[in-house]
Amino acid sequence: MASTLLNWIIGLGLGMGPLGSVMHSPYVYDSLRLLVLGSIVEFGRRFMYWAMERFKIRFSMTATFREGDQAYEWLMLLLTEERVWEKSRDFQVAARSSQRKWGINSTLAPPMGPGFPELPFPTGGDGGQILGNAEYVPQYGAPHLFKYKGYWFEINRTQGETTFGPYGRQSTGGGMSLTVYSLRMSTLTELVESARLLYTESSKPRVTIHESAAQYGGADWSRVITKYRRPLESLILEEETKAMLLADAQEFLESGNWYVDKGIPHRRGYLLYGPPGTGKSSTIYTLAGELGLEIYTLSLSANMLNDGSLKQIVAGVPSHSILLIEDIDCAFPSREDEEEEMMTKNQMMMNPYLLPPPKSAITLSGLLNVIDGVGSEEGRIFFCTTNHVDRLDPALLRPGRIDVKVEYKAASQNQARDLFTSFFTDTSSSKSTSSSSPSSPSSEKAESSSPTSPSSSNSVQDHALRFSQTIPQHEFTVAELQGYLLLHKKDAQSAVDNAEEWVSEQNKEREERKRVEKEKKEERRREREKLAASYSNPYGAGPSAPPPPPPPPMPMQGMSNGFGPAAGDATGSNVGSDSPTENGDGDAAPPLEKMTNGTVKTNGIHGHDGEGSSVDSPATTSSDLPKSSTE
Numbered sequence: 001m002a003s004t005l006l007n008w009i010i011g012l013g014l015g016m017g018p019l020g021s022v023m024h025s026p027y028v029y030d031s032l033r034l035l036v037l038g039s040i041v042e043f044g045r046r047f048m049y050w051a052m053e054r055f056k057i058r059f060s061m062t063a064t065f066r067e068g069d070q071a072y073e074w075l076m077l078l079l080t081e082e083r084v085w086e087k088s089r090d091f092q093v094a095a096r097s098s099q100r101k102w103g104i105n106s107t108l109a110p111p112m113g114p115g116f117p118e119l120p121f122p123t124g125g126d127g128g129q130i131l132g133n134a135e136y137v138p139q140y141g142a143p144h145l146f147k148y149k150g151y152w153f154e155i156n157r158t159q160g161e162t163t164f165g166p167y168g169r170q171s172t173g174g175g176m177s178l179t180v181y182s183l184r185m186s187t188l189t190e191l192v193e194s195a196r197l198l199y200t201e202s203s204k205p206r207v208t209i210h211e212s213a214a215q216y217g218g219a220d221w222s223r224v225i226t227k228y229r230r231p232l233e234s235l236i237l238e239e240e241t242k243a244m245l246l247a248d249a250q251e252f253l254e255s256g257n258w259y260v261d262k263g264i265p266h267r268r269g270y271l272l273y274g275p276p277g278t279g280k281s282s283t284i285y286t287l288a289g290e291l292g293l294e295i296y297t298l299s300l301s302a303n304m305l306n307d308g309s310l311k312q313i314v315a316g317v318p319s320h321s322i323l324l325i326e327d328i329d330c331a332f333p334s335r336e337d338e339e340e341e342m343m344t345k346n347q348m349m350m351n352p353y354l355l356p357p358p359k360s361a362i363t364l365s366g367l368l369n370v371i372d373g374v375g376s377e378e379g380r381i382f383f384c385t386t387n388h389v390d391r392l393d394p395a396l397l398r399p400g401r402i403d404v405k406v407e408y409k410a411a412s413q414n415q416a417r418d419l420f421t422s423f424f425t426d427t428s429s430s431k432s433t434s435s436s437s438p439s440s441p442s443s444e445k446a447e448s449s450s451p452t453s454p455s456s457s458n459s460v461q462d463h464a465l466r467f468s469q470t471i472p473q474h475e476f477t478v479a480e481l482q483g484y485l486l487l488h489k490k491d492a493q494s495a496v497d498n499a500e501e502w503v504s505e506q507n508k509e510r511e512e513r514k515r516v517e518k519e520k521k522e523e524r525r526r527e528r529e530k531l532a533a534s535y536s537n538p539y540g541a542g543p544s545a546p547p548p549p550p551p552p553p554m555p556m557q558g559m560s561n562g563f564g565p566a567a568g569d570a571t572g573s574n575v576g577s578d579s580p581t582e583n584g585d586g587d588a589a590p591p592l593e594k595m596t597n598g599t600v601k602t603n604g605i606h607g608h609d610g611e612g613s614s615v616d617s618p619a620t621t622s623s624d625l626p627k628s629s630t631e
């Protein structure tokens with residue numbers, strides 16, 4: 001029938017026109033038959049494609065999940081659990097790390113290695129076992145079909161985008177598009193809800209930390225790290241401080257309706273301040289584990305960050321999560337930073353080929369707007385940490401932005417004792433049953449959970465007491481003491497015996513560090529003075545005039561951007577590495593433009609003398625507050 005039709009069409013064509021006789025050649029005839037046949041097949045193919053598309057639109061739904069959003073993580077876990085990727089043939093293999101990658105053998109359960117329980121290894125599509133030290137991440141190039149609860153789903157990778165907007169280059173991660181062949185919306189929502197419940201359940205033993213991709217020019221939270229939940233009792237702080245923080249955050253999360261009724265933004269801000277290594281970050285990770293919240297952490301020193309991108313990134317933090325800005329003082333330049341900046345400016349005036357140091361472009365008002373906007377998401381907790389509270393602007397510290405302030409100090413002798421006890425008390429066998437009630441003292445818990453005999457437990461207590469007596473009050477941080485105890489982790493006796501010597505060595509090292517630091521400061525001061533003199537007298541007149549500046553170097557190959565000095569160039573490295581990052585304490589803190597350099601009066605900040613942390617919370621009554629320690 002089809003052949004007759006084909007012959008008829010061709011015959012019609014051949015019978016007509018002046019070339020009719022030529023066309024009667026069998027070669028031409030066969031070629032034409034092929035051409036017509038090909039056209040019919042192609043038409044049929046296109047028609048089928050068109051019909052399929054119409055069918056898809058009519059009888060399916062498509063949902064897109066963007067990388068960096070929590071829903072994307074839920075979906076990826078569900079797909080991994082459902083072993084959707086196992087038929088993949090294109091993998092990227094990476095060593096396992098705390099960064100979450102969603103390989104086919106990914107899991108939210110404990111990782112592999114000594115001390116961790118053994119995991120059932122998944123098998124590949126061909127039944128071969130997948131060993132657990134590497135992550136096999138499918139490239140998701142091809143669409144995958146899978147069946148879930150009786151419905152067919154199709155999953156496809158969507159590519160990320162890079163856009164150039166008013167705030168510069170911004171890239172968003174890719175994502176997944178999920179097509180479900182069903183007319184019921186509930187098929188999709190049920191899958192998403194199951195994925196969410198699975199995620200919530202599986203992530204309980206861990207704390208999830210989302211890092212902003214700002215330093216790579218991204219505006220999302222696509223880098224995800226997971227850490228083990230830290231038991232509250234392993235945090236060596238005053239019991240009241242731990243209990244207060246936990247109770248305050250819990251109370252806040254439970255009273256969402258109250259905030260709505262009163263028209264107050266449902267937001268709570270906490271500032272943890274004090275020297276490095278005193279447990280500020282550890283406190284936040286521990287609280288996040290206790291409260292079952294995920295952390296979204298952001299560093300203001302990321303070079304690509306500006307007011308616009310900061311706002312966009314923070315807007316992507318979901319409700320019921322913690323926004324953490326570490327080292328918030330980065331946004332407030334110190335006096336040294338400003339002097340360094342001035343020096344760099346002077347150098348640049350004398351040598352126009354010098355590059356300005358890289359700077360973040362966040363303004364104080366931009367930062368405050370973002371913090372105020374944190375409350376627009378329901379139930380968001382905002383934490384910030386700093387080592388230099390005196391640099392913070394009072395506008396940042398006002399209640400409503402920062403509601404609770406906690407001061408961290410170097411370890412007290414009580415903390416040294418508790419640290420020692422927790423270090424040398426074996427709690428491994430009771431880990432699974434340990435509760436985390438905030439109010440019970442850590443030493444009590446350590447004793448009750450210890451499998452050691454009462455006599456060995458007593459000896460740990462005795463050693464702990466002796467150890468704490470050798471550690472001077474508030475001179476060493478918990479991190480430093482932890483570093484020392486790690487050297488003697490198998491021998492409590494030697495930890496006690498060597499403590500005195502360690503303390504005196506540390507003191508000597510500190511003295512030496514102070515001396516070097518002082519010399520460096522002095523050197524920088526002299527350089528500044530020299531530069532200031534040459535700037536005010538650029539022609540070198542007068543007896544004390546500095547030598548004229550060297551001629552500007554010609555742009556050369558290997559220069560950082562074709563205009564600036566080459567890497568390793570003496571002047572260039574001075575600008576690039578020394579001035580913007582080193583403040584007086586040797587901390588990395590690049591100065592940020594357009595920031596006011598307000599000095600905070602810390603009269604609202606209170607301290608405990610005998611312990612390593614203290615609290616100042618407008619929420620607590622004045623009788624709850626420890627006495628004021630500093631002005």
Ligand SMILES: Nc1ncnc2c1ncn2[C@@H]1O[C@H](COP(=O)(O)OP(=O)(O)OP(=O)(O)O)[C@@H](O)[C@H]1O
Binds near residue numbers: 283387408
């Ligand atoms: N109070 C503490 N209780 C238990 N561990 C602590 C405490 N303080 C410090 N540590 C230990 O010291 C290390 C560093 O602590 P952490 O990062 O919390 O300090 P930090 O105050 O946030 O420092 P930085 O200001 O540099 O971020 C961690 O390994 C942590 O286990």
